Amino acid sequence: xxxxxxxxxxxxxxxxxxxxxxxxxxxxxxxxxxxxxxxxxxxxxxxxxxxxxxxxxxxxxxxxxxxxxxxxxxxxxxxxxxxxxxxxxxxxxxxxxxxxxxxxxxxxxxxxxxx
Amino acid sequence: xxxxxxxxxxxxxxxxxxxxxxxxxxxxxxxxxxxxxxxxxxxxxxxxxxxxxxxxxxxxxxxxxxxxxxxxxxxxxxxxxxxxxxxxxxxxxxxxxxxxxxxxxxxxxxxxx
Numbered sequence: 001x002x003x004x005x006x007x008x009x010x011x012x013x014x015x016x017x018x019x020x021x022x023x024x025x026x027x028x029x030x031x032x033x034x035x036x037x038x039x040x041x042x043x044x045x046x047x048x049x050x051x052x053x054x055x056x057x058x059x060x061x062x063x064x065x066x067x068x069x070x071x072x073x074x075x076x077x078x079x080x081x082x083x084x085x086x087x088x089x090x091x092x093x094x095x096x097x098x099x100x101x102x103x104x105x106x107x108x109x110x111x112x113x114x115x
Numbered sequence: 116x117x118x119x120x121x122x123x124x125x126x127x128x129x130x131x132x133x134x135x136x137x138x139x140x141x142x143x144x145x146x147x148x149x150x151x152x153x154x155x156x157x158x159x160x161x162x163x164x165x166x167x168x169x170x171x172x173x174x175x176x177x178x179x180x181x182x183x184x185x186x187x188x189x190x191x192x193x194x195x196x197x198x199x200x201x202x203x204x205x206x207x208x209x210x211x212x213x214x215x216x217x218x219x220x221x222x223x224x225x226x227x228x
Contacts, residue, residue: 004158031214040124042117042204042218043159050214058215090158094214104149104216106158 002026006091006107013081013114021076021110023091029105030096032074036060036087037109043090049074050096081114088112118142119207121219129227134192136222138205141186145207149216150179150190153202162203163190195226 007022033048045058049068065077094104146167151159165172178191205219
């Protein structure tokens with residue numbers, strides 16, 4: 001049982017390049033989300049999805065795109081990378097019903113540097 | 116403006132003593148609160164949660180207290196152990212936004228042997 005798998009773990013991009021951060025979960029969770037972590041800012045929600053074919057914006061969506069074609073996968077696309085997008089990105093998944101912790105499982109993160 | 120704030124960026128405590136982490140929130144619609152623990156190079160892992168209908172929840176060495184009138188919650192770790200050294204995040208959600216969590220900035224805890 002792999003949980004939430006994120007690839008790659010590290011990435012360096014040049015300003016203006018595009019790339020896709022991959023996220024896959026094998027727990028049949030309906031809900032998936034992407035967060036970015038910056039020093040002193042905690043984790044901020046970028047985009048989320050409550051099921052295949054349904055996505056919505058979070059707190060900091062600009063410069064990012066998502067799609068959810070299957071329950072398992074929720075890729076995050078950087079359209080034209082900027083230095084302000086240098087951050088650690090976490091993907092998370094959970095069941096939709098509220099439980100003691102939503103069954104919220106995080107991936108191990110992707111550290112992205114934009115130069 | 117941050118709706119969830121952890122005003123202490125770091126905390127150092129001796130092994131065996133109590134660690135107290137604090138968290139304040141401004142959104143009165145928040146009704147569910149969680150604490151996550153994060154080690155370097157890993158994703159956050161769930162630690163303990165509390166609903167707004169309660170003022171205390173306990174799980175082993177971890178206790179969370181909620182003061183709704185003050186919009187304040189705290190996490191107590193007793194006794195603290197070296198393995199508790201990590202970054203702790205407070206998070207909150209409201210009934211109208213199920214599953215969407217708002218996180219605080221985190222508190223780095225160092226437990227000295």
